[in-house]
Amino acid sequence: MAGEFKLEDVLPWGRNKAEYTAFFDLASLALDTRILDCAGGPASFTAEMTEKGYRVTSVDPLYQFAADDIAGQVAATREKMQAGLCAALHRFVFTWHGSIKQHDQVRMAAVRRFLDDFEAGKRAGRYRTAALPDLPFTDDAFDLVLCSHFLFLYSDHLDTDHHVACIEEMMRIGTEARVFPLLDLEGEPSRHLDPVRSMLEARGFEATVQRVDYEFQKGGHSMLRVIAR
Ligand SMILES: C[S@@+](CC[C@H](N)C(=O)[O-])C[C@H]1O[C@@H](n2cnc3c(N)ncnc32)[C@H](O)[C@@H]1O
Incomplete structure (x- = not known):
């Protein structure tokens, strides 16, 4: 599959469960939510x-990459x-x-936690190699489909139609989609949002x-x- 995917210059960087819980208001999530x-x-x-x-x-x-390779990419990020x-x-x-230093520590701890889980998790099927807007899942396979720090953030890399195609794909396979943040890399509201x-x-x-x-990026x-009407 290598070569099929274009990462462009979207950088791999990792947040943790507490951050995702806040980004997506997940505090009262049922255990069986897919x-x-x-x-x-x-x-x-x-x-x-998990x-x-x-x-x-x-x-x-x-x-598509091995854990060592991903660790190298994250070090560059x-x-x-x-x-x-x-x-x-x-x-x-x-x-x-708290501070830049603590932010860095939180990021690196998250990445280490991911890397520790990656090979076993890939074998178990919880890490799947694919790219929006074409995902290898059946219709309605999930209750909640999240996207953190990709759509809207990379507003210069992805045009409006691509955003819509990605979110439509998220809604094909899930009941609800949530995307965070809605600012671009310059910290401005994404021009694609409206x-x-x-x-x-x-x-x-x-x-x-x-x-x-x-809030980390100001604003x-x-x-x-997104839900179906
Ligand atoms: C900044 S990271 C965000 C990682 C994680 N969601 C977080 O918030 O910590 C952006 C991720 O988007 C991924 N990416 C790039 N193009 C993609 C695509 N077409 N579909 C899905 N993911 C993509 C990159 O490989 C990278 O891991």
């Missing part, structure tokens, strides 16, 4: 949720993120993490913006919730 994490990357959400007994699958083109954060400190708030919402509404979906209890405190 969850898919799209563009799950090296996040520890799937590993941590340990707690939840039913989570993660899908990402990154999973870490350098870029550290430099980027230092250069644009005014665009971030550290109420959640047209994507209109196009989804025209295609029979309800697409609402909901404030959540998390990045909302998720998009």
